[in-house]
Amino acid sequence: MKNESDLENMLSEPSDATRRVLSQTPGDFMVLGAAGKMGPTLCRLVKNAAPDRKVFAVSRFSDPAVKDRLEQSGITVISADLAERQSYTDLPQIPNIYYLVGMKFGSTGNESFTWAMNAYVPALVCEHFRSSRIVALSTGNVHPFTPVTFGGATEEATPDPKGEYAQSCLGRERIFEYFSRKHSIPVVNMRLGYANEPRYGIIVDLTQKILKDEPIDLAMGNVNLIWQGDANDIIAQAISIAEVPARVLNLTGPETVSIRFLATAIGKFLNREVAFTGSEQPTALLFNAARCFEYFGYPRCPLMKMVHRVVDWVASGKTIHNKPTKFQVRDGKF
Structure with missing residues (x-):
């Protein structure tokens, strides 16, 4: 991957x-x-998979460059604020909807806007697209913390969201x-757990800290990781399993990954010593995606290949999103 164009082509395959x-x-x-971290590459992946169909990308598009790149890929772009009811009058009725709208970063101190984006906008979408199938991106943060030896929370686990973002x-x-x-809309809520690519994710966070000789916090000592290209691919396929009433599906990688192990591996790749602070807790925010793999198979990108791709990118000084995941947070305050 020489540049962002190469990277986005890979994530869109x-x-x-x-x-x-x-x-x-x-x-x-x-x-x-469609203009967030995953939206542009998901749009392109769907277009690449179904080149004879129209793919519409809807967002406010505060960055015109994102809009331009999507249009160059043959995607029909619509600028709209989905939090405003009047925006929907101009949206065509499309049978297959991927819902990626959400608010996380900066949610602490801006709780009312967080609730509006995460719980009010879905109502507007469902009222307008009541004849569609919907894949709605959710988060594993709604799950309870589980013992690290349990294999992660399954879809049947009783939700226990920490903090107002997760709530x-x-x-x-x-x-x-x-x-x-109410409207017999087929829906699948995809609980995504830590997608990674070279510009964003836990591996980026750890690599940056190691390059700056900053200690790695072990408060959240174990995590799940998935390559964003694989997450995109599974999200695209999930339109086929939307059902009434809405179903829930965990989406993450198969391993329970030790942060100590992961940081040490990154340090070896960079030829750097790694310092740690704190200690691992007996519980962590972990998700079990066995059901997802039953439907769609295992991710194509294995863990260490993902690590090497990301670390090489960050260490070479290429562009990153500068949005820390804050994965180590245990009180839900993002």
Whole structure:
């Protein structure tokens, strides 16, 4: 990967399974919240998988360069503020919706806006797209902390969201569930756990700290990781399993990854000593994605290949998003 263009091409490459699923899915596609971290590459992946269909990208597009790149990829771009009811009058009815709208960073101190984006906007979407199928991106943060020896929380675990961000995300799921039942909208709430790519993610966070000789906090001593290209690919396929009432599906990698192990591996790659602070706790925010793998197979990118890709990118000084994941937070205050 020489540059961001190469990277985004990689993140936008669909698997053969996704090409097959989307070719068998009737109608065009729309990505709501298309200008965020995952939106542009998901749009392009869907377009690559179904080149004969229209793909619509909807967002405010505060960065015109994102809009331009999507249009150059053959995607129809619509600028709209999805928090405003009047924006929906100009949105076409599209049968397949990927919902990526959400608020996390800066949620502490801005709680009302967080709740509006995460729990009010889904109601507007469901009222407008009541004849569509919807894949709604959620977060594993709605899960309880579990002992690190338990293999992570399954979809059947009773939610226990920490802090208002996670609570609002559970609110988002409940709104989609409510309207799924009310209007018979097929929905799947995808609880994503820590997607990584060279510009963002836990591996970026750790690499930056090691390069700056800063200690690694072990408060959240174990995590799950998935390559963003694989997350995109599975999200695209998930339109095929949306159902009434809304279902929930965990989406992350198969390993329970020790932060101590991960940081040490990054340090070896960089030829740097790694310092740690704090100690591992007996519980962590972990998710079990076995059901997801049953539907869609295991991720294509294994853990250490993901680590090498990210560390090489960051160490070479290439562009990153400068949005720390704050994965070590245990009180839910983001």
